Amino acid sequence: MTVFHPVEEEIEAPAKPVDVAIEVRGVTKRFRRYHDRRTNVKELFSPRRARVKRHDDFWALKGIDLDIPRGKTFGLIGHNGSGKSTLLKLVAGIHRPTEGTIVAHGRISAMLELGAGFHPEMSGRDNVYLNGSILGMTRKQIDAAMDDIIAFSGLEEFIDTPVKVYSSGMYVRLGFAIAVNLEPEILIVDEVIAVGDEEFQRRCFDHLYELRRRGVTIVLVTHSLGLVADLCDEAAWLDGGKLKAVGPSREVVDQYLSAVNRREAEAQPQPQPENNDAGVPADETEGRTPRRGSGEVRVTRVDYLDGDSQARPFLTTGQPCTIRISYQAVEAVPSVTFGLGFTTESGVQVAGPNSGYGEAAFAVQPGEGHVDFTLDSLPLQPGEFLVTTAAVDKGHPYDFLDRAFVLKVRADDVTEPGLVKLTGNWSLGPSVP
Known part of the structure; x- marks a missing residue:
C-alpha cells in the first residue's frame, strides 16, 4: 500500500x-x-x-x-x-x-509520458532494470519478466542499443512493455x-x-x-x-x-428570429463552388433545424431534424425536383435523397419559398459533410450547387464506427446443443 x-x-x-x-x-x-x-x-x-x-x-x-x-x-x-x-x-x-x-x-505501474524514467545513455535492457527497480521489483523478478518485455516491445534488435537513438514509437513500445509486464x-x-x-x-x-x-x-x-x-x-x-x-x-x-x-452551440452566432439565420446563404458560396443551371429557380440558402424547428449550427446523430432549402423563383415552374447530396470531406458520397419526380414533383410559384427534408432520426455519424443542392426537372438543371454547404454533425452519446448509424432490432436465437 x-x-x-x-x-x-x-x-x-x-x-x-x-x-x-x-x-x-x-x-x-x-x-x-x-x-x-x-x-x-x-x-x-x-x-x-x-x-x-x-x-x-x-x-x-x-x-x-x-x-x-x-x-x-x-x-x-x-x-x-x-x-x-x-x-x-x-x-x-x-x-x-x-x-x-x-x-x-x-503497487502502481505508470505509463505517463514518452520515455519517462529512461536514461538516454543506457541501453533498453538497462532501462528495463532501472524502471523495474523504481517500481520496487527485485532483479530476480525483472530477470523473469525480461524475455516477455523484449518480445512484447518487438525491439529484439535494439534492446542493447542506447535509448537516445530510439524513435518516439520505440519509446512507447518499450515503456508500455515494462509497465504491463512487471506484475502491476x-x-x-x-x-x-x-x-x-x-x-x-x-x-x-x-x-x-x-x-x-x-x-x-x-x-x-x-x-x-x-x-x-x-x-x-x-x-x-x-x-x-x-x-x-x-x-x-x-x-x-x-x-x-x-x-x-452545448458549449459549441453557445459559441456560434445565435440565429435571429426574424431570419432564422443558422445556415449559409448560397451567394456566399459563389466563386468557391461550381454552379450551373438555367436559373428559373435558384437556391438561396440552406438551414439546419432541430426537432423543435429551431435553427442550429449543427445537427445531432439519432435526433429528429429538418434540412431547409430556401429558393427564389423568377417565374412559375410546374415541375421541380429538389435534391440533396451528402459527401465526406474525403469525397465519399454518403446519400443523395430527392423530393421525387413526376406527380411527386413540386409546382413552384414566382417569389421566395422553401422546401423541407425532415428526418425522424438523423443517421449520419459525427463529422463534417459537404452538402450539394439541386433543383431540376427530369435531368434539366434549374440550379445546381456542388458541395457548396457544410453540415456539422455531433453526438449526444457514444457513436459507432462508420459514416451512418443503422437502427434495428437484435434478437438471440435458441442455442443448439
Whole structure:
C-alpha cells in the first residue's frame, strides 16, 4: 500500500475497504505561473522589480474526492487542461498534492509520458532494470519478466542499443512493455498508446484485456470517448480542475458530450428570429463552388433545424431534424425536383435523397419559398459533410450547387464506427446443443 500526503511527517493510512484501489480525498494542486525571470543579480535585488508580482497561482485541481474501484478499468475524460494528467501524476507519486490525501492500495505501474524514467545513455535492457527497480521489483523478478518485455516491445534488435537513438514509437513500445509486464497491481496509462502503430495498439489492447481478466486496476486517460465507453467500467469527467461527474462510463461520456455540444452551440452566432439565420446563404458560396443551371429557380440558402424547428449550427446523430432549402423563383415552374447530396470531406458520397419526380414533383410559384427534408432520426455519424443542392426537372438543371454547404454533425452519446448509424432490432436465437 502506497500513501501520498502533502505534509512531511509519516501518516498511517486508514484501513479502507478491499474493493477500493485508489482513494482521493480533498485533493487540490496548485502550480505557479511565472510572468518573467530575473536574469542577473541587479534585477534580483532591484526594489522596483521586488514590488512587481512575478507569478500567479494556477489551480490545476480543486477539491477532488474520488474512489477508484479495485479490479476495474477506470477512465478520466475532459478537455485539454482539465486536470486529468495532473491527477494521474499525483496518483503515481510524481507530484504531491497541495492539499488532501491520495491512498493507493497496491503497487502502481505508470505509463505517463514518452520515455519517462529512461536514461538516454543506457541501453533498453538497462532501462528495463532501472524502471523495474523504481517500481520496487527485485532483479530476480525483472530477470523473469525480461524475455516477455523484449518480445512484447518487438525491439529484439535494439534492446542493447542506447535509448537516445530510439524513435518516439520505440519509446512507447518499450515503456508500455515494462509497465504491463512487471506484475502491476494498479496500471496508470496516459494517452500514449496512440503513438504506436496499428499492430502494436492491438497487442496493447489484447494485453489490457488480459490484465483486466486477472483483476488489475487500470486507470486510463484518453480523448477517445469510444475507447472509454467500450473499455472502461467507470469514468470520471474533469472540467477546469473540478470533478463534474463520476459513474458508469457510458453515462459519464454522454454527459460530457452533451456539455461539449452545448458549449459549441453557445459559441456560434445565435440565429435571429426574424431570419432564422443558422445556415449559409448560397451567394456566399459563389466563386468557391461550381454552379450551373438555367436559373428559373435558384437556391438561396440552406438551414439546419432541430426537432423543435429551431435553427442550429449543427445537427445531432439519432435526433429528429429538418434540412431547409430556401429558393427564389423568377417565374412559375410546374415541375421541380429538389435534391440533396451528402459527401465526406474525403469525397465519399454518403446519400443523395430527392423530393421525387413526376406527380411527386413540386409546382413552384414566382417569389421566395422553401422546401423541407425532415428526418425522424438523423443517421449520419459525427463529422463534417459537404452538402450539394439541386433543383431540376427530369435531368434539366434549374440550379445546381456542388458541395457548396457544410453540415456539422455531433453526438449526444457514444457513436459507432462508420459514416451512418443503422437502427434495428437484435434478437438471440435458441442455442443448439
